[in-house]
Amino acid sequence: MPAFKQVKNLKVPGVEPPRDVCSDRNCPWHGSLRVRGVILEGVVVKASARGMVVVSHEYLRYDEKYRRYERSRRKIHAHLPGCIKVTLGQRVLIGECRPLAKTVKFVVLGVVGGG
Numbered sequence: 001m002p003a004f005k006q007v008k009n010l011k012v013p014g015v016e017p018p019r020d021v022c023s024d025r026n027c028p029w030h031g032s033l034r035v036r037g038v039i040l041e042g043v044v045v046k047a048s049a050r051g052m053v054v055v056s057h058e059y060l061r062y063d064e065k066y067r068r069y070e071r072s073r074r075k076i077h078a079h080l081p082g083c084i085k086v087t088l089g090q091r092v093l094i095g096e097c098r099p100l101a102k103t104v105k106f107v108v109l110g111v112v113g114g115g
Contacts, residue, residue, distance in 0.1 A: 015110040020083040027081035037096030078106040
């Protein structure tokens with residue numbers, strides 16, 4: 001494995017490439033994983049598993065009966081590459097990718113803001 005790998009340009013606004021280099025093949029920056037589909041923002045609520053985090057994504061949902069919006073949230077499992085460091089409470093940007101496990105279909109692209 002070479003000491004320095006070329007960083008890919010994901011063309012995602014608001015996310016900078018990580019400074020660290022990893023050898024994870026499921027990394028969107030240094031590996032061969034492609035990001036396609038939706039890009040979401042959320043808060044890290046669980047980071048106890050190795051290589052995976054749980055992100056809480058909040059959004060507005062329209063209720064037809066009462067003709068108003070209500071807040072909803074869902075928890076999304078996302079793969080965490082070795083070159084990105086996150087802690088609980090940080091806002092992260094996640095992108096959809098191919099299924100990596102039974103419940104993991106997103107990958108962390110970067111940290112948006114502090115916790």
